[in-house]
Amino acid sequence: MKLAYGYRAFWEAARKNYPDQTRPGGNLNWAIELSSVANADCSDRFAKPSARGWKSFLHAKLFPSYSTKVGALALTYKGLINVKTPFDLALYTRLIWELQPRTILELGSLQGGSGLWFADQMSVLCEKPGEVHSFDLNTKCIHVDAKHPLLTFHQVDLSNVAAFDEHLLIRLPHPWLVIDDAHVQIFSIFSYLSRFLVSGDYYVFEDDPMKADKEIIDGLQLVEQSGFLVDTYYTDAFGSNFTCAPNAWLRKS
Numbered sequence: 361m362k363l364a365y366g367y368r369a370f371w372e373a374a375r376k377n378y379p380d381q382t383r384p385g386g387n388l389n390w391a392i393e394l395s396s397v398a399n400a401d402c403s404d405r406f407a408k409p410s411a412r413g414w415k416s417f418l419h420a421k422l423f424p425s426y427s428t429k430v431g432a433l434a435l436t437y438k439g440l441i442n443v444k445t446p447f448d449l450a451l452y453t454r455l456i457w458e459l460q461p462r463t464i465l466e467l468g469s470l471q472g473g474s475g476l477w478f479a480d481q482m483s484v485l486c487e488k489p490g491e492v493h494s495f496d497l498n499t500k501c502i503h504v505d506a507k508h509p510l511l512t513f514h515q516v517d518l519s520n521v522a523a524f525d526e527h528l529l530i531r532l533p534h535p536w537l538v539i540d541d542a543h544v545q546i547f548s549i550f551s552y553l554s555r556f557l558v559s560g561d562y563y564v565f566e567d568d569p570m571k572a573d574k575e576i577i578d579g580l581q582l583v584e585q586s587g588f589l590v591d592t593y594y595t596d597a598f599g600s601n602f603t604c605a606p607n608a609w610l611r612k613s
Contacts, residue, residue, distance in 0.1 A: 404592070405591065405592055405593055406589040406590065406591055406592070406611060406613070407589060407590045407592055408584050408589060408590070409580040409581070409583060409584045409588075409589075409590055409607050409610075410580075410581060410584055412590055412592075412595075412607045435449075436473060437473045437474070437476060437477045438473070438476060438505065439505065440471045440472060440473030440476060440503050440505060440506055441470055441471045441473045442473035442474045442476075442477050443470065443473075443474065443541070444474060444477075444604070445603075445604055447598050447602060447603060448566075448603055448604050448605070449477075451594050451597060451603065451609070452478070452481065453481060453485070454594075454597075455537065455562065455594060455609075456478075456481050456482060456485045456486065456537070457485045459535050459537060459560075459562060460485075460486050460487060460488070460535065461482065461486065461490060461535045461536060461537040461562075462486075462488065462490035462491070462532075462533035462534060462535060462536075463490050463491050463492075463493070463532040463533055463534065463535075463536045463537070464478050464479075464482060464490070464491070464492045464493070464536070464537045464538075464539070465493050465494075465495070465532075465536060465537070465538045465539070465553070466478060466492065466493070466494040466495065466539050466541065467495050467496075467518060467538070467539065467540045467541060467542040467544075467549065468494075468495075468496055468518075468540070468541040468542030468543070469494040469495065469496035469498075469499065469501070469502055469513055470496070470501060470502075471501060471502060471503045471506060472494065472502040472503055472505075472506025472511075472513065473503075473506065474494075474541070475492055475494035475506060475508075475511050475513065476505075476506050476507075476508055476511060478492050478511075478539075479492045479508035479509075479510040479511040480508065482510055483508075483510060489510055490510070490533055491510055491512065491532065491533075492508070492510050492511045492512070493512050493513075493514060493528070493532070494511065494512070494513050494514070495513075495514045495516040495518060495524075495542075496513070496514075496515070496516070496518070496542065497515065497516065497517045497518065499513055499514075499515040518542050518544040518545070518549060519544050519545055521545075521548060521549055521551075521552040524552065524553075529553070529556045530556065532556075534557075534558050534560070534561060535558075535560050535561050535562070536556075536557055536558075536561040536562070537561070537562045537564070538553060538557070538561070538562065538563045538564065539564045539566065540563070540564065540565050540566060540568075541566045541567070543567060543568055546565055546568055546579070547579040547582060547583075550563065550565075550579075550582075550583065550586075551582070551586075554586050554588075554612075557612050558612065559612055559613060560611065560612065561611070561612045562591070562609070562610065562611050562612075563583075563588065563610045563612070564605050564608060564609055564610065565605055565608035565610075566604050566605050566608075567604050567605070568608075569605060569606050569607055569608040570604065570606055572606070580607060580608070583610060586612075587612055587613050588610040588611065588612050588613070589610065589611055589613050590607050590608070590609065590610060591609045591610070591611050593609075594609035595607060595608075595609050
């Protein structure tokens with residue numbers, strides 16, 4: 361299966377072959393390389409978490425001040441809070457198109473804005489739109505306007521994995537895309553949900569990996585032992601780990 365590696369390989373090829381034209385003001389003749397690079401196989405696209413560095417440019421470049429951070433993370437979708445950076449929204453759009461998920465599981469609902477966004481993306485980008493299921497304890501926060509025929513909200517205490525409906529998880533079609541934006545015992549939830557994932561499914565940990573503390577690094581060793589690899593297209597598309605999920609766009613091998 362050929363997987364599009366994308367902008368990093370394209371930019372490196374363009375810089376190598378047309379060094380003067382990739383500078384500000386240069387012309388775009390090197391764009392002819394796009395067709396041969398963007399859809400090329402790349403053997404090192406998928407990497408073990410333990411083989412990756414933790415340096416991330418997200419906060420240094422995207423959030424140089426508190427006001428900038430608030431502005432970037434206070435984006436709304438159809439009037440509802442959708443706490444995603446513009447970069448990660450672009451990456452999710454690409455992943456949904458590439459993966460064609462039949463199921464999206466969102467951990468952490470807030471107002472329901474991101475769940476609504478995922479449902480709209482699925483309905484537009486997927487040949488066979490599936491289901492979006494969003495889980496949160498505080499369902500009273502979900503806005504009445506967060507409605508979509510593909511979207512279902514579930515009241516679940518994410519600190520207790522036994523609260524998940526196992527019968528629901530068993531019946532949900534694959535491929536899956538799981539997004540953890542709840543920040544509650546993330547590796548305990550991963551250990552539970554990973555039993556239901558199959559080869560090719562994706563699992564994304566948002567925000568917590570930016571801490572890169574011992575708990576996160578040890579947890580990602582568990583992820584690696586469970587057969588998940590970092591998809592470096594999504595971690596590095598805009599620069600090394602320039603995402604809210606550094607080393608945490610994970611694909612089950």
